[in-house]
Structure formats: structure tokens, C-alpha cells
Amino acid sequence: MVMDKMNDGTLTDSLMEIYDLLYKRFGPQNWWPAETQFEVIVGAILTQSTSWRNVEKAISNLRTAGVLSLDGLLETDIDKLAELIRPSGYYNMKARKLKAIAGFLSENSGSDLDSLIKRPLDEVRQDLLSVYGVGPETADSILLYAGGLPSFVIDAYTRRIFGRLGIIPEDLSYEKARTFFMDNLPPSAQLFNEYHALIVRLGKEMCTSRNPKCNLCPVKPLARESSFCCNRA
């Protein structure tokens, strides 16, 4: 597998080449689509296994109800929260998760994250992972898009796209996939931000079938334009 060729420079060049191809095709994605750091965090919870369109409805409901703030989440009854975020699905679970992250923020940083992001990335990440409802993807989304820290976000699209390009195994574990990208890219929050957003942009156009031979898959033209094209190997 290509990922074995680590630290020889080729891999970094190829990952940057793919980034450039995506950027030229789609342009800047201006992520995260939120007004404040706090709203990024709320969105990161609500978007779990849910399309952003439905998350927007839930966030709009929270805003209209005047509870889209740290104090708002802390003071609002959990059943009321669940009702407001109903459009985002899993509303009972996510209401409990919003309460948990709100409790964490009130004890550790406040909604601005200032005291949190001063600390080493790995420490903050571990603390976030200890919060109910915050798994690795949500933690990295918060670190990157709310905190501006260089923590690469892996999602289903990342594994599907780079798996089909033959760069990583499609079933690579989250932590190994994250380590792979972070070991082979310069640690730039701006780069990680745009890269992940572009991956999602391409991922939305992919067929969701698991058939790697699908000729409609836009990853194929991407491969032909990059050094990972099997025809060039």
C-alpha cells in the first residue's frame, strides 16, 4: 500500500498535489459555516451522522428560542433542547451531548475557548475526548474549526476517497488515518481546514456505493490528474 512509503517526501508531494487539484476545481470552501466558536461546537455535535441541511434547521430553532449560547444550553431543560434540535435527528442523544459539552466548557474555558487552546494540542484533545458525545471526529472538528489548532479531521469521505485512490486502506482506523495525514502534511491549521472541507466537497459528489469500479465516481478523474493514477505506475 502506498502509505508504506512514508517520510521519503513523495507522499507529502502527492498529498499536496491532490490538495491543489481539489482547490483548483472547487476553490475555497470557507469552513466552518458558523458565526462563533461556540456555534462551531454546537454544529459539530449536531452534524454527527446527519446532513448539514438538517443541522441548520436545528441551530435556527436554538437561535430563535434564544438558547444558542453557553448559558442558554446550561439553563434550558434537556427535553426542551431535544424538541428544538429534533430536525437534526438523534435528538434525545444529542440533547444529552449538548448538555455534556456545555458543562465541560463552563468548567474549563467558557464559550470563547481561550484558556483551552493555549494548552498543548494533545492535552486538549484528550480532555475533549473524555466528554460524553465527543468522539475523535467531533474532537478534531472542534480543535480545528473552533480552536484554529492543526488537528486533521478524518471522516467517511476521507477514507472513501483516499482509499479508492489507493493511498490508505479504506477501513483504516480513525487514529491511524489521522496520524498518516498529520505525519505527511505541514502542521498548518489553514491547510487542514481547507483540505478537509475540500474532501467533503468532493465526497458529496461521489456515488455512495462501495463499488470501486464505478465509472461515475469523480475520484477517477482526480486520480488520472494526479501521481496516484494507476496508469502511470
Added chain:
DNA sequence: GCCCAGGGGGCTC
């Protein structure tokens, strides 16, 4: 009706 969407918790082995 069926499958999937910018996952994570809890449980089992």
C-alpha cells in the same frame, strides 16, 4: 420501501 447522511456510546468477545 430502501439506503444514506460531515458519529458516538455501550456492549460483547
Added chain:
DNA sequence: GAGCCCCATGGG
């Protein structure tokens, strides 16, 4: 550490 089920609405 991997595999499975559950959470649940909305869109194609």
C-alpha cells in the same frame, strides 16, 4: 481492538 446494535429525521 474489532464487530455489532442503537439512536432517529429527512432526502434521493
